Amino acid sequence: MSEEKEIQAGEVENTEAVEETTETVETVEVEENVEVQQLKPQRKGQRRRKIETVEPVESEWKEQVVQIRRVTKVVKGGKKLSFRAIVIVGNKKGQVGMGVAKAAEVIVAIQKAVADGRKNLITVPIFKTTIPHMITGRSGAGSVVLKPASQGTGVIAGGAVRAVLELSGIENILSKSLGSKSPLNAANATLNALKSLRTFKEVAAQRGISMNQLLGSK
Secondary structure: OHHHHHHHHHHHHHHHHHHHHHHHHHHHHHHHHHHHHHHHHHOHHHOOOOOOOOOOOOOOOEEEEEEEEEEEEEEOOEEEEEEEEEEEEEOOOOEEEEEEEEEOOHHHHHHHHHHHHHHOEEEOOOEOOEOOOOEEEEEOOEEEEEEEOOOOOOEEOOHHHHHHHHHHOOOOEEEEEEEOOOHHHHHHHHHHHHHOOOOHHHHHHHHOOOHHHHHOOO
């Protein structure tokens, strides 16, 4: 009887050991599953890509359309219709230009005029917020008179003359348009006047005197 009890006790111990081993195996399998689940998001196909939004940089160049006219050209087969655009381009920092272009569509004519204006830029000598001296510009049958003004006067001009002066960066000035009222002639006359301006240093160097002597200071 004692031997049978020992055998039964041994069988019970063996079954407990087997249960313990099965439990350990189950725990290992569970741990492996956890590890696999943790590694899944790190696969190449499941990586999340960060989308970066880049804001467009605003250009310092400003454009202003002065005039759009429908023009015709007489050809052998009849009349060819197109649009002519006059656009003023400037950065309000002393550089300004005018572009003229023709095209069958208005948008294309404006784009071509803007490109033409950037090719024909001039540098304007600005003294504080106005021009150094009085000047008269001419183009065809039109002429424009420009006079320096004190602080707070503003841009006293209209039409194409105002567009050229504002985009060049001049804040205080007096102007008078004479002769032809064509926007093209007015803009060309204004650009001619601004191109002819001279700084105090240039005048002093041409006369062979110093800046103090030119300005009349002691």
